[in-house]
Amino acid sequence: MEQFVIKGGKSLYGTVRVQGAKNSALPILAATLLVEGIHEIRDVPHLSDIAVMNEILKSLGVKMRWDGNTVKLETSTLKSSRIPEILMRQMRSSIFLMGPLLSRLGEVSITRPGGCAIGARPIDLHLQGLEALGAMVEDDGESIRCTAPQLRGARIHLALPSVGATENIMMAAVCAQGETVIQNAAREPEIMDLQRFLNLMGADVNGAGSDTITIRGVDRLHSVSYEVIPDRIVAGTLAVAAAVTGGEVLLTHVMPDHMTSTIKLLRRAGVQLKLEGDALWVRGNGRLSGVGEVMTEPYPGFPTDMQPQMMTLLSMTSGKSMIQEGIFDGRFKHVHELRRMGAQLTVKENRVEIEGVPHLQGTVVEATDLRAGAALVIAGLAADGTTHVRGLTHIDRGYERLEQILLQLGGQIQRHPGKRAFA
Numbered sequence: 001m002e003q004f005v006i007k008g009g010k011s012l013y014g015t016v017r018v019q020g021a022k023n024s025a026l027p028i029l030a031a032t033l034l035v036e037g038i039h040e041i042r043d044v045p046h047l048s049d050i051a052v053m054n055e056i057l058k059s060l061g062v063k064m065r066w067d068g069n070t071v072k073l074e075t076s077t078l079k080s081s082r083i084p085e086i087l088m089r090q091m092r093s094s095i096f097l098m099g100p101l102l103s104r105l106g107e108v109s110i111t112r113p114g115g116c117a118i119g120a121r122p123i124d125l126h127l128q129g130l131e132a133l134g135a136m137v138e139d140d141g142e143s144i145r146c147t148a149p150q151l152r153g154a155r156i157h158l159a160l161p162s163v164g165a166t167e168n169i170m171m172a173a174v175c176a177q178g179e180t181v182i183q184n185a186a187r188e189p190e191i192m193d194l195q196r197f198l199n200l201m202g203a204d205v206n207g208a209g210s211d212t213i214t215i216r217g218v219d220r221l222h223s224v225s226y227e228v229i230p231d232r233i234v235a236g237t238l239a240v241a242a243a244v245t246g247g248e249v250l251l252t253h254v255m256p257d258h259m260t261s262t263i264k265l266l267r268r269a270g271v272q273l274k275l276e277g278d279a280l281w282v283r284g285n286g287r288l289s290g291v292g293e294v295m296t297e298p299y300p301g302f303p304t305d306m307q308p309q310m311m312t313l314l315s316m317t318s319g320k321s322m323i324q325e326g327i328f329d330g331r332f333k334h335v336h337e338l339r340r341m342g343a344q345l346t347v348k349e350n351r352v353e354i355e356g357v358p359h360l361q362g363t364v365v366e367a368t369d370l371r372a373g374a375a376l377v378i379a380g381l382a383a384d385g386t387t388h389v390r391g392l393t394h395i396d397r398g399y400e401r402l403e404q405i406l407l408q409l410g411g412q413i414q415r416h417p418g419k420r421a422f423a
């Protein structure tokens with residue numbers, strides 16, 4: 001089984017340029033389908049989720065060419081509105097194809113998307129949003145077909161500020177007839193990034209970043225060249241890794257404004273941080289302190305995608321903390337693994353009580369989802385002894401060259417190929 005082997009106890013030092021944001025790149029790649037032409041998307045990280053998005057786009061007829069982290073997509077050759085089930089199942093973000101395909105071709109056929117095991121992740125808000133825009137949705141429990149010869153603007157109040165549903169509705173509405181207003185919209189920076197991308201294409205979208213987004217339908221769009229924003233979760237992950245190992249790291253190509261809640265929490269724990277332009281300097285100075293109560297919330301609250309990594313950090317502080325997970329109902333699978341490394345964690349419904357311990361101990365642990373994997377890698381870097389982190393397919397969904405970056409910072413981490421059954 002492929003795994004990271006980490007010898008803990010080395011402080012991380014150095015400078016890292018943070019990758020482009022997975023959660024921006026995925027919807028933006030899907031949005032290129034909205035209009036025919038040659039699009040250029042820059043700073044797209046090489047991740048397995050991006051590879052799946054590429055496979056889906058190719059299966060629909062799109063031609064693409066990579067040059068480093070820039071991808072050129074020729075979308076005039078789009079020929080299909082049906083996403084193969086095998087690809088649909090490989091990630092949650094396959095759902096982003098719905099809005100653009102419906103807008104461009106008037107139809108889309110999908111099966112239910114896959115994704116990390118972090119709780120129930122229904123798609124009801126996506127489907128209700130598309131229905132409100134005039135789509136007919138036929139759902140037999142397995143496959144879903146949406147048709148709409150002409151989408152029409154509507155007022156849509158989301159029961160929850162779902163990031164994906166907000167983005168899917170935005171993409172479906174850009175060429176709809178009339179005005180669409182999304183109320184209780186999600187406010188994440190990646191939604192602002194999508195708005196910027198759509199508007200550069202000629203769309204008329206306003207309000208992203210607030211809870212009300214207005215989309216006035218336009219007759220035509222055009223292809224563009226665009227660079228996605230830096231990944232605030234990768235930046236946060238590396239900041240936590242620097243802090244828990246007592247290191248000093250300069251993160252460049254970050255947008256500190258997108259990381260306010262994470263930065264505030266790290267400061268509460270005693271991490272030293274300085275912001276300068278697009279750089280974030282992080283230093284872990286001695287043993288950090290417990291922070292009391294933390295709750296994950298929609299942006300601008302503390303992000304659920306940083307919860308596992310922060311749990312690792314809080315596990316090694318002096319004093320107590322409590323993390324409440326407010327977004328997903330099954331995002332505590334790392335707790336079991338961190339406990340095996342000596343963390344004192346008690347789960348009570350959607351809360352974890354943390355009694356900080358001076359040291360974690362390396363052992364064999366299993367990543368069950370993307371950020372759980374990141375949390376275990378951080379734990380391994382800080383722990384005494386050797387940690388084996390399995391389940392790398394999850395980590396590869398969201399971190400580009402993670403082990404190379406950590407090695408370059410002085411971490412002792414190696415990717416070991418799995419033993420083959422017939423070796």
Ligand SMILES: CC(=O)N[C@H]1[C@@H](OP(=O)(O)OP(=O)(O)OC[C@H]2O[C@@H](n3ccc(=O)[nH]c3=O)[C@H](O)[C@@H]2O)O[C@H](CO)[C@@H](O)[C@@H]1O
Pocket residue numbers: 022023026092093120121122123124125126127160161162163164165186190304305327328329
């Ligand atoms: C590719 C991407 O951008 N992924 C992010 C996106 O996921 P994603 O867009 O899937 O997350 P959502 O914001 O939609 O989910 C938030 C909550 O709403 C619920 N919900 C969502 C849709 C729906 O139709 N019905 C419903 O009940 C979900 O189960 C969850 O409890 O936002 C999450 C929350 O910040 C992040 O963890 C993910 O990294």
Ligand SMILES: C=C(OP(=O)(O)O)C(=O)O
Pocket residue numbers: 091092093115116118305370371398
């Ligand atoms: C849960 C995540 O992503 P996705 O929505 O792509 O599963 C994540 O990035 O932590």
